[in-house]
Amino acid sequence: MKITVNGDPVEIEAGSVTAVLAKLGYGDTKVATAVNGVFVPASQRDDTALVAGDALEIVAPRQGG
Amino acid sequence: MKITVNGDPVEIEAGSVTAVLAKLGYGDTKVATAVNGVFVPASQRDDTALVAGDALEIVAPRQGG
Amino acid sequence: MKITVNGDPVEIEAGSVTAVLAKLGYGDTKVATAVNGVFVPASQRDDTALVAGDALEIVAPRQGG
């Protein structure tokens, strides 16, 4: 299916957020996620299925003011 | 019935806003009115009946900044 | 003799300030004069002789702030 990951179009096999993160190669990187603008806690990534057209955001700690 | 007129308790015979204004002696004084915080246009004073406990406000032009 | 007039070297015949002004062609132009930094009133121009090396300043009204 087609989704967007951090703004880029990606063709990937359907699955949970956890599965998609794994396929994308995030491994155990410390990230936080949101789908279609809604926060998905790590605890709910297994139970959150991504469907075609979903927008997945994957963020990590950065510098800030 | 008892109503308040410009904050003061008044004992007066029931009636329309027009009737009450007349009884209070406003005659043809140029005033604007509100009942219980809601504006009552001059055109609707005849049709607006006052009931016990109503708060009638009667205002006129004044200095302002 | 050599004198300087408004900063420029001038070769001119010796004489009074009045005579020099005339020779320089100021005619009746409204000017004020100073010789070697000292004011020479119009009334004293006839009696003020210029000698070689003198610095003659000739000024007139101008814009000012």
Added chain:
Amino acid sequence: MKITVNGDPVEIEAGSVTAVLAKLGYGDTKVATAVNGVFVPASQRDDTALVAGDALEIVAPRQGG
């Protein structure tokens, strides 16, 4: 003779600044002196005679801003 010491009139026997300081009881107090507005260095107190009408100022260290 009459002199003024720090602004006050004093009747005292004539003598040098050194002598007068001693008579006034300054002993070995660390002070600086001026007579009639003129500084008198410690080194010159012996040789500086006070005469009637002199104004002697005797100062010492104080707080300052």
Added chain:
Amino acid sequence: MRQFYGTSLATPFMLGTAQYPSPAILADAFRQSAASVATVSVRRESAGERAGTAFWSMIRDLDVHVLPNTAGCHSASEAVTTAKMARELFETDWIKLEVIGHTDSLQPDPFGLVDAARQLVADGFKVFPYTTEDVVLADRLLDAGCEVLMPWGAPIGTGLGLINPYGLRSLRAQFPDVPMVIDAGLGVPSQAAQAMEMGFDAVLLNTAVAKAGDPVMMAVAFARAIEAGQAAVRADPMTPRDMAAPSTPLIGKAFLT
């Protein structure tokens, strides 16, 4: 000069009508200053008092635009009802919208202000909102349908002048096409001239005139200052510079030493 809801004002001077020593002095202040807008309010009238009628006829004789206010209102609904009563009494759809959010500073309440503005615009009012220099609030008021903004110079009645010139400049720059009136807080005419020089379109004040020793003369003083600031903008002022530059040319200076 920018128009206010399609109206061109004869002068960019809006003047309040409160706190004058006498009605005669008030009228004289308007006549001699040529102020083009008078702010007014509505207040309780007792039977037979007829104070309103007297005041109203006096104002009408001034032959100026009347701008009723909602002074003292602390909620949107109060302000809306007051505006409606004012519209009926003064027969104008202009309203100076005040929704006070803070008693000590009489600061506008950004939230109640936008709420009331939206309701009044929907009801056909031409809203002149008394606001702060906040650009986001200004944006909301414009979204709500306001076509004029009236940012404060300083809190009402303080006479402190323009306390936040940087903020006012940013506001002016952000909405170059919106008519803006500096409303409240001015104490002396130079501050009104400064407001006009900053590009504001008009000035509204009351206390500084009414509470002056000579209100008529002070009204004229403000009128002159406002003209001065307005003309200055049109005349395109010099650019300030840090280093001095002689005004009298040095060239041709006599050498005298």
Added chain:
Amino acid sequence: MRQFYGTSLATPFMLGTAQYPSPAILADAFRQSAASVATVSVRRESAGERAGTAFWSMIRDLDVHVLPNTAGCHSASEAVTTAKMARELFETDWIKLEVIGHTDSLQPDPFGLVDAARQLVADGFKVFPYTTEDVVLADRLLDAGCEVLMPWGAPIGTGLGLINPYGLRSLRAQFPDVPMVIDAGLGVPSQAAQAMEMGFDAVLLNTAVAKAGDPVMMAVAFARAIEAGQAAVRADPMTPRDMAAPSTPLIGKAFLT
């Protein structure tokens, strides 16, 4: 309005004559602004040039008081000789005394200024010293026989306005009876109004008018601002306050909630 050496000015506006786009614009600026004093200078004249005559007749036609300056002089003796030449040419004993002590800021030289002032007063001049806000220097100039002071607002030609209001206020307060003119440094009319509001008796400027996009309109703008500030002082302004105070009375406000 205080007199300047016994002369009452029609308006407290003194205007320079340098740097205008054209003589016609200069003349128009004076006529429309009703400036009452024109500052002028003396500069070298070539034989047959007759520029001075043309300028002088133009100034005379303005029918204003003429105040010659000693602009560009860096020593007392230079200034004194220049003043004497100016007196002969302009047939006035008024002199705007400038003794420049610092080239970048064109700041007056306190020492040369007092020296020149003393010499000129002794020679019968009516001296208008261009000075700073320094109260001790002011005292010396008054001792020297000056009956007018002309403190700067800011360095000549900067257009920065009144850079040291505290110092200028102290100077004004220290010599309440001395006529004082704010001379130089102003850029926009509000600054001239402020100077008058502070109690100064007149304003002298040049660059802000001559270098404006429209010098005539700017001259008028300054004239209005000066009137405004002068009237404000007479009208006795309100006292500024830190806390807000409603202009529209709260009493009688309808209770609507």
Added chain:
Amino acid sequence: MRQFYGTSLATPFMLGTAQYPSPAILADAFRQSAASVATVSVRRESAGERAGTAFWSMIRDLDVHVLPNTAGCHSASEAVTTAKMARELFETDWIKLEVIGHTDSLQPDPFGLVDAARQLVADGFKVFPYTTEDVVLADRLLDAGCEVLMPWGAPIGTGLGLINPYGLRSLRAQFPDVPMVIDAGLGVPSQAAQAMEMGFDAVLLNTAVAKAGDPVMMAVAFARAIEAGQAAVRADPMTPRDMAAPSTPLIGKAFLT
């Protein structure tokens, strides 16, 4: 020193972590200035990038309180989602809430700010709202459950200092018991000292340190200035006066003329 949500800070200095020449300089700036709070953000991470992990371990080594922000969010919902992601990543319920309403000035959006604050407080966050000096907005934020306020000194990154001291003083006076942090707009240490002298409880900045020629030295400079201002308040400053008063006693002065 007031507490922030029950936490006492070792120093009232909050420092940003962006724009430093290098991580080493950033770490050194924190260590040498003893800043007690570090602001951070969340940004997109690519697979295998692991930049977040590196940054996060570096911050953890600083052993300071971490205050994540919602920088760049222009709506309440965006800010709320960002806050939740930040809480999970940084394992703290502290959030510096930014809801930007105006791109040029980066001014907070009063409406979105209150909306987001309400949602976040309900969700258990300890909200540090980046706000203006608006007292009514402050009141709304406190109603929404904020226990700290972070008014701006000037727009983010300008280094202009406290552009509206009057407004900030009014805000401070209006809520004497609320911990307040001056956040953004400072350029030099004297401005941080001034903020503390005005009674604010802490200062938060980033650009002025990170963009200084020597960020570490500048961080220390700000730390000293903040200490200075804080101590000044405790030491009870003299009251300023308009007239001079000798510090050295006149009594006992020798009469020498």
Added chain:
Amino acid sequence: MRQFYGTSLATPFMLGTAQYPSPAILADAFRQSAASVATVSVRRESAGERAGTAFWSMIRDLDVHVLPNTAGCHSASEAVTTAKMARELFETDWIKLEVIGHTDSLQPDPFGLVDAARQLVADGFKVFPYTTEDVVLADRLLDAGCEVLMPWGAPIGTGLGLINPYGLRSLRAQFPDVPMVIDAGLGVPSQAAQAMEMGFDAVLLNTAVAKAGDPVMMAVAFARAIEAGQAAVRADPMTPRDMAAPSTPLIGKAFLT
């Protein structure tokens, strides 16, 4: 840090010794603030009083540089005699030269100041003249042989801070190599930091510390502020800008709406 007549000071903080609640508090203020220079005066001593000896031994124990003043002198000759008495008593050729020209403002007398400075330099003194921001006067003092200048921030004892920043900046810029001390008029530490940020080399004050509720804490506060300002100059501050600029990078921001 620039040297003062060849002497490098441990800290750029000069502190007065007058008006303290007690000698113990005075001593503590010096010790805890590490002020490096103490100003003192000479006053009349009565026979047997020995107050001078006690004070002097206390000052000596502080182990700081001593800078005697000529406070209260209104003429050059008075100041010169006072300086000579001070040199003998304090065994130093340093002298803070005060020649007061105006009683209300305690403003220096430019004329007497230069006269006295010339005499004292000729007599071997190292003169620290208390002066104004006047650049021409500064030039004269340097001509007279002064190698240090001490411009006022505001009139002595007012605590108003730097009343003429433009003038002080011009002075600093005009003589980049001359050690300059801001002397008098400061009220709070932020003003001292500002003075150092402007490039001045040291700060001298007395009243703001001695008259604070807690003089020792206030002395420390000023010491910190002076360090802050000094470090800020070395650290090369950011350039202020009118428009905002985000500190947190926008790049990588999650898209959440």
